[in-house]
Amino acid sequence: MKKHLLATAALFGAAALTACTATSTTPAPTGQGALAGICPSTIVIQTDWFATPERAAAYQLVGPDGTVDVKKGAYTGPLGDTGVNVEVRLGGPFLGGQPVPAQMYQDQSITLGFVPTDDAVRAAAKFPVTGVFASLDVNPQIVMWDPETYQVNSWQDVAGTGAPVVYSEGKIFMDYLVAAGYVKREQADASFDGTPSRFVAEHGRVMQQGYISNEPYRWEHDVKGWLAPVRSLLVHKSGYETYPHAWSVRAGQLDSLAPCLTKLVPMLQQAQIDYVRDPEPVNQALLRIARTIPDGPPMTAAGNTDSVRVQLAEQIVGNGPDATLGNFDTARVDRVIAAVTPLLRGRGAEVRDGLTAESLVTNRFVDPAIGLKTTP
Numbered sequence: 001m002k003k004h005l006l007a008t009a010a011l012f013g014a015a016a017l018t019a020c021t022a023t024s025t026t027p028a029p030t031g032q033g034a035l036a037g038i039c040p041s042t043i044v045i046q047t048d049w050f051a052t053p054e055r056a057a058a059y060q061l062v063g064p065d066g067t068v069d070v071k072k073g074a075y076t077g078p079l080g081d082t083g084v085n086v087e088v089r090l091g092g093p094f095l096g097g098q099p100v101p102a103q104m105y106q107d108q109s110i111t112l113g114f115v116p117t118d119d120a121v122r123a124a125a126k127f128p129v130t131g132v133f134a135s136l137d138v139n140p141q142i143v144m145w146d147p148e149t150y151q152v153n154s155w156q157d158v159a160g161t162g163a164p165v166v167y168s169e170g171k172i173f174m175d176y177l178v179a180a181g182y183v184k185r186e187q188a189d190a191s192f193d194g195t196p197s198r199f200v201a202e203h204g205r206v207m208q209q210g211y212i213s214n215e216p217y218r219w220e221h222d223v224k225g226w227l228a229p230v231r232s233l234l235v236h237k238s239g240y241e242t243y244p245h246a247w248s249v250r251a252g253q254l255d256s257l258a259p260c261l262t263k264l265v266p267m268l269q270q271a272q273i274d275y276v277r278d279p280e281p282v283n284q285a286l287l288r289i290a291r292t293i294p295d296g297p298p299m300t301a302a303g304n305t306d307s308v309r310v311q312l313a314e315q316i317v318g319n320g321p322d323a324t325l326g327n328f329d330t331a332r333v334d335r336v337i338a339a340v341t342p343l344l345r346g347r348g349a350e351v352r353d354g355l356t357a358e359s360l361v362t363n364r365f366v367d368p369a370i371g372l373k374t375t376p
Contacts, residue, residue: 026067026076026085033083039111039260041084042076045247046113048091048100050296051075051289053307054213054316055114055245056282057135057272058088059289064281068292075289079267090293101127104250111257112249117242117336118172120360122344124352130254131246131361132261133268133326137318139244140211140311141173144219144232146204152231155182155238158207164189166198166208175343176240194297200225212314213307214297222300234314240339241332246361254362265365269326273372276317279308323371333357 029041045058059066059075066077066088073094076087091114095103100113101123115129116139123129143165145152150161155177158165165183167174169190177183191198192209196219199208204226210216212232219230236242247268249257275282283304290299311317320327334357341351352359 027078029078029085030081030083033081035079035260035263036083039082039084039264042087042109043079043084043111043264044087044089044109046089046091046095046100046103046107046110048095048114048116048245050090050092050293051088051286052214052297052299053279053283053286053304054136054140054211054311056275056279056286057268058086059285060271060275060282061086061267062088062285064285066285068289070293073293075285082267090296093295099123099127101129101248104129104248112247114245115248116244117246117333117360118340118344120246120248121337121340121351121355122172122349124355124359125350128251128352129248129360130251131243131248131328132254132365133247133265134243134320134328134361135245135247135268135272135326136243136311136316137320137325138234138236138314138316139240139242140213140314140316141235141244142210142212142215142232143167143177143207143235144210144215144230145207146199147229147231149204150207152233155180155233158182158233159184159187161207163187164206166190166192166206168192168194168209171209172340172343173235173240173242175346176339177235177238179343180238182238196223196226204230213310213316214303217303217306217310218298222298222303240336242336243328243333243361246328258365261365265326266367266370269324269367269370272317273325273370276308276312276372279304283308317372319371322368324366324368325371327363327366327368328357328361330357330361330363333361 047055061079062077066075073090074087079086099119100115104110104113105127165187166189174188178185216230219226290296319325321329337355344351
């Protein structure tokens with residue numbers, strides 16, 4: 001196993017040497033290497049948003065010198081010396097408003113898509129997917145507030161503030177918070193536009209959604225008109241325990257992709273570990289992508305560095321229920337299914353009967369020996 005880990009680490013180190021630069025054309029897959037003839041010649045990974053540190057494991061596969069395609073919204077390069085390429089596609093506006101599972105069925109060239117657990121439940125009736133790797137163990141989603149305005153120490157305190165809790169329309173986590181009594185129905189305000197404008201304009205008299213690995217640092221250091229600390233609660237700690245980035249395949253292709261996934265998923269595990277151990281090269285690539293592809297979220301070098309620190313401190317990136325990074329806790333997935341099914345049906349969504357964790361995820365391809373070491 002030690003030889004396997006050393007070989008994997010060498011593979012990703014080689015990516016920096018073999019990948020192309022932003023000004024060149026992506027070299028064609030060589031067809032000679034560990035994944036050639038087993039995986040697609042270009043492994044297409046569809047992410048759910050712009051290129052950010054929370055999604056950096058995908059970009060780590062390419063390394064720091066990949067090609068940015070502005071029109072396509074993609075970052076591409078060889079996957080080390082495996083003989084295949086990786087194309088990481090941005091989500092958000094590049095998805096045209098479609099959820100990732102629907103996009104995966106519309107575009108059969110996609111190999112893996114980032115699908116949160118609640119979306120996998122919603123998609124199972126028409127666009128079933130199976131998660132094979134969880135790059136993040138804890139969802140970084142938070143609700144945050146101004147500590148000078150509201151004294152909040154736990155989820156039980158939020159409803160008592162009476163503050164509007166601003167979030168993006170369609171987020172099921174807010175339905176859960178309301179159903180659990182943590183947020184009053186009249187507090188839930190689906191008008192979040194992705195900017196700090198309302199929080200600043202109302203002098204912190206609203207609470208709002210964010211990522212613990214993004215917004216708190218930006219609000220304190222970069223947001224003009226604020227530049228002060230905020231406090232936050234992880235939605236995960238309310239009991240809404242979704243996996244935010246389950247790297248998923250179309251359910252019907254799980255067996256045909258199995259030879260590829262057997263070799264690839266341990267590389268995905270190692271990519272996430274390699275990124276948090278030495279994030280600077282890929283963080284610079286994220287900055288380059290952000291400068292090249294317009295209209296994404298604000299990004300700074302210092303913010304990216306802090307994001308990795310927070311992801312580790314809050315165990316956003318961390319091992320699963322044991323000493324392995326990237327595996328799924330199936331009991332946890334079952335809890336999510338039980339929690340979100342009535343919420344989705346309450347919205348009129350079709351949810352397949354009889355869903356279990358085994359319907360949505362598998363640990364079949366995860367290497368149990370690959371984990372994030374918490375001590376030297």
